[in-house]
């Protein structure tokens with residue numbers, strides 16, 4: 527099965543663990559004792575009940591979530607959360623803080639403003655092209671939440687530690703680094719993550735919300751846009767994206783049982799990042815775009831001496847079996863996304879290719 531697979535450095539949808547794909551292949555014709563494909567079973571069946579309950583239970587165990595947190599599965603991607611979050615949590619007279627660290631934060635801010643909510647951008651790294659994570663941020667003590675993007679997929683930066691908000695609950699877009707490391711969930715009122723970067727295929731967004739935040743949800747919102755609808759019905763108010771949720775469950779199982787949890791995952795991710803940034807630092811040819819101290823362990827962004835060489839690099843890399851290395855169209859350059867499912871072996875093979883490319887063209 528694996529023979530014709532490339533090393534996949536796609537930013538999202540992204541690589542999935544091979545053993546998860548093998549399980550999906552098996553379940554695609556007949557799931558468990560159902561005699562039906564995983565795509566053919568009812569979302570009201572006992573099989574799907576077990577799948578979604580297991581996905582929630584594993585999420586809670588992996589992140590150490592108490593009973594005061596709800597795990598929801600919602601369609602519309604992380605992009606829907608940009609508006610759903612302020613819609614649900616900010617009433618008239620409320621205010622919230624936002625930290626702007628790149629393209630996705632900028633969009634989250636814009637969507638909250640479309641709704642006419644009172645939000646303050648309390649810090650931004652736009653002055654240096656979003657190449658760093660702001661520190662020593664002064665949050666407003668009266669804010670309902672403080673919104674951050676934990677990992678900036680396009681700019682290649684990441685919060686190494688979460689800011690001290692002086693008690694204001696954090697709200698985080700963790701689309702591109704959820705489940706990549708352990709962290710203190712108590713600081714967070716709400717976390718959301720599109721599955722297609724680190725925990726599954728496209729089609730579902732995981733939302734983790736604290737019970738007291740659910741109390742803020744206004745009655746006068748359409749059912750499908752209310753967090754309370756999903757919380758009351760275990761994300762089964764209407765037909766959910768069954769296949770995506772099932773796949774997320776398999777990835778979480780892999781994280782727990784094959785990897786051995788988030789401490790272990792974080793150590794592997796640190797090793798991968800160290801190998802790749804080390805290769806870039808040693809060379810006079812590649813140049814990391816994110817500032818030291820702010821560099822992402824998930825998306826490694828770098829430039830070559832000129833754009834022609836960058837185009838050649840991406841092309842020759844693909845021919846050699848390394849896919850997805852083109853930078854986001856808005857910033858150019860190169861980017862290697864090294865999410866959970868991309869192994870140390872893939873990163874070592876990539877750095878060997880990079881060194882060879884430098885010897886040829888450097």
Ligand SMILES: *Cc1c(COP(=O)(O)O)cnc(C)c1O
Pocket residue numbers: 538602603604605606630675677678679699700701702720721723
């Ligand atoms: C990819 C990404 C998004 C957008 O996700 P969609 O599911 O396509 O809406 C938002 N935020 C971050 C940090 C991302 O990486």
